Amino acid sequence: MAEKRPHPDGHGPNGDTKRVKTSEEKLAEARAKAAEIAARFAKKRAEGPNGASRTATPPPAPPAAAAEAAARLEAVKARMAAMKAKSNPDAKPAAPDSTVPKFPTTKGNRLSEDPKLEAKPSFGAPKPQKPQDEELENPYFDPKSAGQVRGRVPRAIVFNEHGKYLDQASKLRAQSRLEQIKKMLALQARRAGLDENSERGFLVQPPPDVEWWDEGILSEKTYDCIEQPDKVKIDSDDSIITIYVQHPPLLKAPQDSRLVEAKPMYLTVKEQQKLRRMRRAADLKEHQAKIRLGLEPPPPPKVKRGNMMRVMGEQAIADPTAVEMLVESQIQQRHDDHVESNQERKLTKEQQHAKLAQNQAKDAQKGLYLCVFKINTLAYGKHRYQLDQNAKQLALSGITIFNPDLNLVIVEGGSYSIAKMKKLMLQRIHWQENAPPTDIQAEKQARDPRWMQSVDEQGNVKDHSSNKCILIFEGEVKQNSFRKWGSKMCETAGEARELLARSKLDSLWALAKSMQ
Incomplete structure (x- = not known):
């Protein structure tokens, strides 16, 4: 079996040792990297600021070997030198080896890509000339914006305090007023000859x-x-x-006549009781304070049957009969004082009538009201007496018209009196009642017509079960139509209309006839 080839770079499973590069290989690799960086830089310069390519030079292909890399590096050097000479013809050609970086490749890439900021020239120094290629590349480039621009600090808003100018204006007015007063005093002093600078101002007049x-x-x-x-x-x-002592007459201020009087507050029963308790407690505290200060003598102890033994002490034990008689006398004395004070405060008949008349006049001044009642019959003398007496007692003005067909009662007065009269006419009087007259009433009614008597021709009591009283009109009027209270007997409807026409109330008769 054939033996396997070792893994490159010494990373195989057999733990092959790492192959060490020679100096020539390292130099060739560095030159290739430098050529690649130079080509990238040349491409960026050729594209311009807007990314448009000015030359049709294709990007260099990656070197396959060290020889090709060296050849291409030389070509790039020559091309870069030609471009620099074209852009700046006065500059001297650079050395061939000046483009090779003498630092690590990664750092060189980073430094070549970062743009360098130009130093800001000092004030008064001549500005350096810009290269022509930069002006041609970007005509909108502003070299001032290349440096660090300081941010504009917004100016803070300062508000004036409330009343600042009002105080200034008041001070100015006071100062001008003071100056005017000084001028006036100086003028008066000059007129009187009392100038401060003159000797006459220090002389005392005889x-x-x-x-x-x-x-x-x-x-x-x-x-x-x-x-x-x-x-x-x-x-x-x-x-x-x-x-005689002359007193100037007291005149009311003209603006007081236009003041609107505030209406009194109407309180409930509980509120009135609460106010009375609070008022009495305040009076008691004031009385106690005066006793403490010695302004008033302390009242004697209030002895009652319940606290007799506790208040009198040894005296009650020694002689209880005498103490009991003393206590009873004090109780009776307090009762008599109470009754006497009530009698002193009680008004006389004349004072009561005057007070009632005054209250009725005040009630009428607040507003006049008119009420009109329709009654089927007023043959019963008791009903006529009740009408007449209550109208006089309530200080009402008006008239009662007696007629065989219907009876009309017109009353006018204040709101309080009118309310009392309405209650009398609609609730208190029982209009279905009837009774034969007494001997005195029979003598008085002897000359009255038959329809005004409570009995018929045979002496029988008339049936008033259908008799009733209704309110046909109620409202507020501007002034009185009648001067006083009275009554009038009208046999026909024409007489009744003529009587009401004098007060311009003839329409009330037609209204009463139409009411069923």
Whole structure:
């Protein structure tokens, strides 16, 4: 069996030793690499900046042997020398061995591919001349951009503080105002002759012979006559001194008439109770503070049946009967004081009527309201009495029209009085009630027509089961149509319309007739 050939480079399974290259082989390999690098560099130079090829030189094929590599290297050298001579005819031809790098191949490749930055010329030095081939290759090339360009730092935005110019303006205005005041004072001083630089400004003026407030009392212009009673006008008739004190009249400011009064806050019962508790607690604290400061004497202890033994102490144990009588007397005294204070605060009949009239007038000033009621019959005297008395007590104005077909009640007044009258007419009065009149009522109703009496011709009580009252109109009016409360009996509908036409309310009769 034939023996196997050893693995190249000494990496076989038999552990063959590595073959050492000779110096000639190393030199040939280095030259081949150098030729390849030079060819690549020449190709880049030939293509130009935009990648367009200026020459049709094909790329060199990889060398097959050391001899071919050497020949091609020489050809490349000659070509490079010719190109350099063409681009720069004044330059001297380089030596043949100058293109061979004297450093490792990898480092040479890296350095040849990286572009070198030109040194930035100093200020005032002459600028170096650019090669013609670079200008022809890239006419848009800017040599200034080749160096490191410093980044532009944006300018920071600085905002003015709030009120800066307002403060400056106020200071300027104050300064100008101060200057104007100084000028005015200086002008007044010059007019009065009190200039600071003059001697007159330091002189004290002598007092006048008579002060201005005494000129009306003294007959002469000096105080020499003050000892003479006939020349002093104090008790005489023409004296300006009288027993009367002159007070200037108090006038309201014109803007106060345009102020809108705030309406009072309406509180619930719980809120009113809470406010009362808070007010009473504040009053109690103030009273206690005055007692601590000695401004008021402390009140006596409030002795009751429950705390009698605890408050009186040994005195209650020694004589309980006397202590009990003392406590009962104090309790009765407190009750009497309470009743007496209530009686003192109680208003008299005249004061109650005046207060009621004042409240009704205030209620009417807030707004007038008109209500119109239709009633089938008012033959029962009790109903007429209730209408009349309540209308007068509520300070209402209006009229009651009696008619055989229907009865019309017109009332006008404040909101509170109108609400009370509506409740009376629609809820409180039972319109189905009827009863025979008393002897006094019979005498008064003797001259009334039969349809205004509560009994018929035979003396039987009329049936009012279908009698009712309805509200036909309600609204707010600008002013009163009637001066006071009254009543009128109209036998026919024409009389009723004529009566209402005087107050421009004749349309209410037609409205009442149309209401069923």
